Amino acid sequence: GNSVTQMEGPVTLSEEAFLTINCTYTATGYPSLFWYVQYPGEGLQLLLKATKADDKGSNKGFEATYRKETTSFHLEKGSVQVSDSAVYFCALSLSGAGSYQLTFGKGTKLSVIP
């Protein structure tokens, strides 16, 4: 079956530090990959996405590259801000196979301190 594994949190960083949240996946096909962000008490927002190998998704200073050879989609940001404190979810869906269900990782909580 399909699965997503994220690094366990919580992660605590100082403002302007470099962020990496690891995400690896297993899938019976060629998935699309997503990062979602959830701020306290809110729903999930799509942060970035990629649909094929070597695609780089980017948004709000966050980046992630679809690495088929290592089945990974690690999230990075060069300089985090207090406002980036949230829970981050990696997810996959199988595109082009009639399936559009998302499989989520368990989430990684990020806290950024001034």
Next chain:
Amino acid sequence: DGGITQSPKYLFRKEGQNVTLSCEQNLNHDAMYWYRQDPGQGLRLIYYSQIVNDFQKGDIAEGYSVSREKKESFPLTVTSAQKNPTAFYLCASSMTSGRYNEQFFGPGTRLTVL
């Protein structure tokens, strides 16, 4: 503005009562989903619907029921058979064709059983 609305934001229920959570979308999406979120467990799929008048069980459907009488609406009923209903419930919707099958989420309903 297009989006997904959920109501109420907070809901309190006595044991033995059924409650219904509302989800409405104006994105013209065919597919809609219900997830349950518990601390440290990520998101788990309860039910999903690909088309009006049709829906399928997800991973944790026991104790829940849904209906899909209109494209825009996908209400979730938490029945008295659900053993531990206290959780955060998220509704989502998506297209069912094209490579980008990302899901769009509502703001969530927090259900507490008293």
